[in-house]
Amino acid sequence: MSTSGLDDLMGSVDSPLIVVTTSAEGERAGCLVGFHSQASIDPEHYCFWLSKANHTYRVALRSERFAVHFLTDVDRESARHFGSLSGMETDKFAGLDFTVTEDGVPLLADLPNRLIVERIAMLDDGSDHVCLTARVLATETTGGFASLRPSQLGDLTPGHSAEERAIRP
Template sequence: MAGLDAFTEVLDYPMYVVTTATDGQRAGCLVGFASQCSIDPPRFMVWLSTANRTYRVARGASHLAVHTLRRDQKRTAELFGGRTGDDIDKFGRVAWQSGQGGAPVLSDCCAWLVGRVQDVVDGGDHVGFLLAPVAQSRPDAARPPLLRFSDVADLSPGHPA
């Protein structure tokens, strides 16, 4: 494990808010493990902690929404990363609309995509959701700095990772 820690300590990857809905339940969490994983066909992989309520809701969902945040959106990161949907309604505290497959799309984010779940991969304490994009925000000419891991490293998670 020490070799992996030494490698990952130098990374400062972007953070994402992942949201989903199914059976009348909405859920969302802050995610650091996510990446485009194919160009043709286009695919994006998101890894959710099995300890997280969002994972439990996502298991029955057909779609997930993935949102990038601007560096000045630490409060949104704290809401989705430092609080659990088991205790509060996160969506009562942010503006959002229902996207494809019912996935909640946050109104105030840098960019977003909604993906149809193509496959689910067990990765240990995190499970990967392979997404085929079905909708996304329009590109913005401005490219503000994204919220990164170093911006939220002091955040206490709502659930153990």
């Protein structure tokens, strides 16, 4: 079995996009995420993978709580904002409408379909992303929606390339 067609296969799957936000020691972070999934029914667990090149990864190393914001098909600007800016160079939350949980997690007002989660484990298998497994603490939704998918953002340039990861295997 060849992995040379993985990009084509994953492009056909076209998984929904999310924005993950968190904070640690007063430092806020958030990024666009394409790798994520429900990981357990009982207990309720959710996994998401963060790029080691992102500022959010560095903050996540010190974080316990996160918000997983599900993007709808009208949230293209939020996706571009969190996917193309670097948190090391700019405050991604400046000018945005958000609240903060008692644990300091930023909740984006424009993205009300979300999970509030607590990290259980972080797996670094040596690749360019780490997997966070989290326990679902709360769910907030406005009802059914059509998800925003990578094919709808074809021209998005990431804030960092995979080669910029903080830790190389």
